[in-house]
Amino acid sequence: MARAQRSSQSNAVIGAGAKLRGRVHGDGDLLVEGAVEGDVAIRGDLTVEATGRLQSNVEADSVTVAGTLEGDVTARGVVHVRAGAKLTGDVRGESLAIDEGAEFAGRVEADFELPAELAELGGARAGGRRR
Amino acid sequence: MSNVTVIGEGAVVRGRIQGEGDLAIAGRVEGDVEVSGEIVVEVKGLVAANLTGQRVVVRGAVRGDLVGAESIELDAGARVVGDARAPRIRVAPGALIRGFVTTGPREPGATKSRTAAASAARPAPKPAVAPKKVEAPQSAPAAKKAEPPKPVAKIPAKPAAKSAPARGATIAGARPGPPAPVVPALRKGAKAVHKKRA
C-alpha cells in the first residue's frame, strides 16, 4: 500500500519489472522500481527503490537511493543513500547523507568552507582536492 | 584497554599521535593520528591530519583523510575535506564532506577497479594498431597508399577483406575501394531528387 501511495505522488514511475533503455527528462518526480539504462535529467525528485537499478548519470532536485545506482549524481538538493543501497559514482549535491549499511564508492563534491582556524593549521594535505 | 586520550578544548597538538586506545579531540591537532581504538573529533575539534582508527567519529572539522577499520561516522555539523574509507560509513544529514568516499572491503576496490577498467579499455586499440603494422608489408596499407596514388585503389581492395580484423586497415582500404564511386553517385542522385520534389 505504501508503494501505491508513493506511486500516485510521483509523476512518473518505472515499475518493478519494467526495463527502460533510453533517456528520461522533463518536469516532475520519478520513481524507479525497475531497471533504467540511460541518462535521467528531471526537474523533480528522483527516488530509486530497493528493487530499482539505474545505470545512468542522474540530474534531479533531490535524489534518494535505496537500490542500485551506477553513474554520477548531480542534485540541486539533498542526496540520500539509504541502507542497502549501492551507489557507484560521483555525487554533487547540496548535501549528502549516507545511512549506515549503504555501499558507496565515489567522489563527493559539496560547496562549503572549513573553519578559518583550520586553514591556519598545517598538517595533512587536503585529501579532498587530490585526484 | 580503556585508556582514553583527550585533547581538550584549547589544547594544540602538533605532530604524530600514535598508539593503543581511544582518542577524543576537542582542541586542535595538526599531524597524523593513528590509534587502535576510536577517534572522536568533537564539535569544537579542529583537525588537520589524516585520522586512522577502528572507528572514526567526526562532529567537528577535519582536513585530511579518514580511515576506519570498522566504521566512519559523520554527525550533523561535521565538515570534512578529505577522503573517507571504511567498511561502513554513515553520513548524517547536515554533515558535509568533500572527497572520495568508499565503503565496503578495506582495499579501495571500487575506485581502483573503476580506473583500472578505464585504463584497461584504453590500451585495447593499441594491439589493434600493432597487427596492422605487421600486416603492412603484405597488404600495403595506409603508408603505401599515401605514396603511390595509382595502385592504391586496386591493392587495398583485395587485402581489405583479408585484414578485416585490423580496423584501421579495413577502413583505410575500404575508402579507395568500391564504395567510393557508389557514395557520390547516390549523393548526386539523392540531391537532385530532393530538389525536384521540393
Added chain:
Amino acid sequence: MATTVIGAGITIEGDLSTDDDVVVQGTLRGKLTARDGVVVEAGGSVEADIASGPAQIAGAVTGNITSTDRVDLQNGAKVVGNVKATRITIADGAQFKGSVDMDV
C-alpha cells in the same frame, strides 16, 4: 502493483519494456512493450510502436499498435499507424489514420 507511469512533463526517449501496465501522461519516444495494458491518457504522446495487451488511447500515438487483446481509441485520441488487435473500437471524436488488422 508495479505500474509504470510516465507523468505529464516527463519525456522518455528509448525502449521501455515491462510485464505490467504502462500509463502514459507525458511523452514516450522509442519503443513500448508491455505484456499488460497500455493507457495513453489525453495529453499523453507516444511516438513509438506499441506491443501490449489491452490498449486504451485517449492521447496521441504515432506508430503501430500491436495488441494481444483489444484496442480502444477513445474520444480525443489521435492515432497515426496501423493497429493489429483482436478487437478494436474507435469512439466518436477519435482521429485515426492507418489500417486495422483483426485476427479472426
